[in-house]
Amino acid sequence: MSVTAWVPRDAGALALGAEATARRLEREARAAGAALTIRRNGSRGIYWLEPLVEVETAAGRVAYGPVGEGDVAGLFAAGLLQGAAHPSRLGNIEGHPWLASQQRLTFARVGRIDPLDLAAYRASDGYKGLARALELGPEATVNEVTESGLRGRGGAAFPTGIKWQTVLRQPVGRKYVTCNADEGDSGTFSDRMLMEGDPFSLIEGMTIAGVAVGATRGFIYLRVEYPHALQVMNAAIALAREGGLLGADVLGSGKAFDLEVRVGAGAYICGEETSMLESLEGRRGEIRVRPPLPAEKGLFGAPTIVNNVITLATVPGILANGAAAYREFGQAKSRGTLPLQLAGNIRRGGLVERAFGLTVRELLEDYGGGSMSGRPIRAVQIGGPLGAYLPASQFDTPLEYEALSAIGALLGHGGVVAFDDTVDMLEMARYAMEFCAHESCGKCTPCRIGSVRGAEALAAIGRGEDRERQLVLVEELCDTMLNASLCGLGGMTPFPVQSALKHFPEDFRSKPRGG
Numbered sequence: 001m002s003v004t005a006w007v008p009r010d011a012g013a014l015a016l017g018a019e020a021t022a023r024r025l026e027r028e029a030r031a032a033g034a035a036l037t038i039r040r041n042g043s044r045g046i047y048w049l050e051p052l053v054e055v056e057t058a059a060g061r062v063a064y065g066p067v068g069e070g071d072v073a074g075l076f077a078a079g080l081l082q083g084a085a086h087p088s089r090l091g092n093i094e095g096h097p098w099l100a101s102q103q104r105l106t107f108a109r110v111g112r113i114d115p116l117d118l119a120a121y122r123a124s125d126g127y128k129g130l131a132r133a134l135e136l137g138p139e140a141t142v143n144e145v146t147e148s149g150l151r152g153r154g155g156a157a158f159p160t161g162i163k164w165q166t167v168l169r170q171p172v173g174r175k176y177v178t179c180n181a182d183e184g185d186s187g188t189f190s191d192r193m194l195m196e197g198d199p200f201s202l203i204e205g206m207t208i209a210g211v212a213v214g215a216t217r218g219f220i221y222l223r224v225e226y227p228h229a230l231q232v233m234n235a236a237i238a239l240a241r242e243g244g245l246l247g248a249d250v251l252g253s254g255k256a257f258d259l260e261v262r263v264g265a266g267a268y269i270c271g272e273e274t275s276m277l278e279s280l281e282g283r284r285g286e287i288r289v290r291p292p293l294p295a296e297k298g299l300f301g302a303p304t305i306v307n308n309v310i311t312l313a314t315v316p317g318i319l320a321n322g323a324a325a326y327r328e329f330g331q332a333k334s335r336g337t338l339p340l341q342l343a344g345n346i347r348r349g350g351l352v353e354r355a356f357g358l359t360v361r362e363l364l365e366d367y368g369g370g371s372m373s374g375r376p377i378r379a380v381q382i383g384g385p386l387g388a389y390l391p392a393s394q395f396d397t398p399l400e401y402e403a404l405s406a407i408g409a410l411l412g413h414g415g416v417v418a419f420d421d422t423v424d425m426l427e428m429a430r431y432a433m434e435f436c437a438h439e440s441c442g443k444c445t446p447c448r449i450g451s452v453r454g455a456e457a458l459a460a461i462g463r464g465e466d467r468e469r470q471l472v473l474v475e476e477l478c479d480t481m482l483n484a485s486l487c488g489l490g491g492m493t494p495f496p497v498q499s500a501l502k503h504f505p506e507d508f509r510s511k512p513r514g515g
């Protein structure tokens with residue numbers, strides 16, 4: 001009888017050698033005359049244990065990790081295919097404390113199933129949400145999303161149901177559903193993991209959005225740096241079409257919805273929703289002035305939903321299990337769960353989906369296990385390159401929208417990047433300005449010019465030139481960018497700069513440094 005082993009095809013696992021491990025498993029099995037079927041799954045998000053190999057045994061799936069190519073022969077000899085004992089044996093990975101303590105709603109299937117096995121998707125509650133949405137009808141479906149308390153996971157945390165309601169209220173006619181899969185924030189990877197590990201959940205979420213607001217076409221705007229996600233999404237869309245889940249008669253409802261993937265050209269600003277729409281229309285990614293909102297006049301001038309991958313992929317579960325079940329998770333105005341992405345100088349990086357309310361310290365210590373270097377963690381940046389830096393004195397802040405906003409920070413897309421005590425916060429502040437200068441679309445002066453001047457002034461401070469005057473200039477530039485920029489890129493670049501100045505002033509006043 002053939003034994004099945006699961007090896008992730010997630011890009012993160014591949015980067016850590018999963019493909020070589022899979023090939024080596026095949027060769028070892030052939031040499032040993034053992035019948036082995038290798039199946040590919042998404043990553044469980046425990047990147048510190050990738051490549052993670054799971055073997056199906058009579059007692060369930062038994063995991064080993066990390067399993068590099070060079071570990072395979074030894075594991076075979078120890079009885080890998082029987083789930084035998086070995087120092088890298090982890091047992092049933094779902095019982096591992098790092099995973100068992102998580103609350104995986106959006107990522108429930110990721111790592112468990114073959115991402116392109118439509119039957120497995122349906123067998124694990126897939127398409128129950130769409131079936132319920134079709135039963136409920138547009139108004140009630142949108143109400144359900146509103147009731148769930150779901151807020152956009154792309155960064156701005158706008159209530160999803162309210163956005164959908166605006167599109168639904170527009171006159172019947174051409175409307176679109178667009179998915180923002182640009183995922184440009186540093187240290188973030190949940191969109192990629194979801195698309196590579198459970199693509200049908202995104203397709204189902206977009207279909208629910210389409211039937212709810214009366215849109216018949218959807219587009220996924222995918223960053224060019226995600227070739228594996230592109231492959232998986234395109235294959236899944238073709239399978240969904242074949243299965244009658246996309247096309248002229250979705251799930252036999254008589255309603256039409258179809259979608260396609262469009263690949264961006266690699267600019268951070270194309271993640272901002274109006275730039276994304278420009279880019280989708282074939283133009284250079286540049287901000288559109290609002291109003292009108294995309295929900296009123298978006299893609300090709302038609303009412304358009306713009307939602308992040310995680311927002312849309314969370315919707316099927318909300319419809320399948322009900323808004324009340326989703327609201328049970330989280331606290332205050334932050335309902336449900338958030339897939340946090342832990343990266344940077346951290347011992348155990350990866351994806352942690354938990355209800356809102358986990359503190360930064362719990363994330364860094366209980367999940368992250370402290371810094372990779374073993375030195376104290378001095379700062380974390382939350383919410384991508386435009387997010388504030390938090391000092392250790394703020395690590396007891398709960399990871400939820402209002403608590404972070406109260407300390408001048410933001411949650412963004414849930415990326416948390418850790419730095420140890422060797423970090424130079426002046427350099428981080430200078431880099432924030434340089435990043436903005438590099439990525440600015442150039443449409444407004446505060447961002448286009450302010451970021452260049454800001455980077456120059458911070459470099460001058462680093463050289464010890466006219467420090468006090470340059471510091472005043474940086475504060476004034478931040479103030480102008482914050483209040484007068486046309487979009488969040490220029491408008492939020494001051495967050496990392498001002499938080500670095502506020503919490504780590506010593507780094508801005510120390511001796512001139514070389515280089």
Ligand SMILES: Cc1cc2nc3c(=O)[nH]c(=O)nc-3n(C[C@H](O)[C@H](O)[C@H](O)COP(=O)(O)O)c2cc1C
Nearest residue numbers: 152153154180182183184271272273307308311488
């Ligand atoms: C400079 C900038 C970059 C952004 N990049 C992304 C991105 O990569 N992905 C994303 O989903 N949202 C991004 N956003 C937020 C989007 O403008 C928009 O709020 C979001 O896609 C809406 O979806 P949601 O309501 O589901 O979060 C960005 C915003 C700004 C200002």
Ligand code: SF4
Nearest residue numbers: 441443444447487490
């Ligand atoms: S803030 Fe920057 S990115 Fe945004 S519109 Fe102005 S120049 Fe363009």
